[in-house]
Amino acid sequence: MKKINKIMLLTVLLSIGLFVTSPKTVKAEDLLEEEVLQEIELDIENMTQKEAEQFLKDTIGLPENFSISELEGRISVIPTSSSIIITYSTTSQIGTASEIGVKQVYIQNRDPGGYTYASSLILPIKSYNTDDTYFSGGVSVKDPTVGKEYRVKLTYYMIVDGVEYKFISTTDPILFTGN
Numbered sequence: 001m002k003k004i005n006k007i008m009l010l011t012v013l014l015s016i017g018l019f020v021t022s023p024k025t026v027k028a029e030d031l032l033e034e035e036v037l038q039e040i041e042l043d044i045e046n047m048t049q050k051e052a053e054q055f056l057k058d059t060i061g062l063p064e065n066f067s068i069s070e071l072e073g074r075i076s077v078i079p080t081s082s083s084i085i086i087t088y089s090t091t092s093q094i095g096t097a098s099e100i101g102v103k104q105v106y107i108q109n110r111d112p113g114g115y116t117y118a119s120s121l122i123l124p125i126k127s128y129n130t131d132d133t134y135f136s137g138g139v140s141v142k143d144p145t146v147g148k149e150y151r152v153k154l155t156y157y158m159i160v161d162g163v164e165y166k167f168i169s170t171t172d173p174i175l176f177t178g179n
Helices: 002-021 051-061
Strands: 043-045 076-080 084-091 096-111 118-124 125-131 134-144 149-160 163-170
Touching: 043 051, 051 084, 051 134, 076 149, 084 096, 084 149, 096 134, 118 134, 125 134
Parallel strands: none
Antiparallel strands: 043 134, 076 084, 084 134, 096 118, 096 125, 096 149, 149 163
16 A cells, blocks of 8 residues: 555656756747836937938938938938937838838936936827828927936738838947937
8 A cells, every 4th residue: 555655656756857948949939038118208200301301401411402312211210419310211112101100209317327217208199291202200209307218119010902011120239428
């Protein structure tokens, strides 16, 4: 009787040991980096296409005949002394889009060398043109925190012939110095 109890006990312990040490299956989406630690509140001011183009002309010395549409699928993040200027554009290479623009635009910040970002949703809805091949816009983030690294994450998208084409883009971080 004692021998049977020892065998049963050994069998139970081995089963538990196999269950605990057996390989686990984890979905890829469960491994994604946690990006939102806290909400941050910022004073955001939208820019028109003309203001964004003029800012780029004035800031980086582009010629007067420059059009922001030449920066196809691009985003610019430019710190000034008191703000961060963000401009973006989306261009359709496959024809007129019923909608073309950006959506889910976030500005994210972290301490230099940190691993995770705090996020603030700048455009929770779509910003777009209709029946066009091009969209551009921009925002000015007022009074960012000096000494923080900032980056922008957004989704470019267009709908052509009823099909949505989109991709997510994230900029490299910039250090805001206030200079």
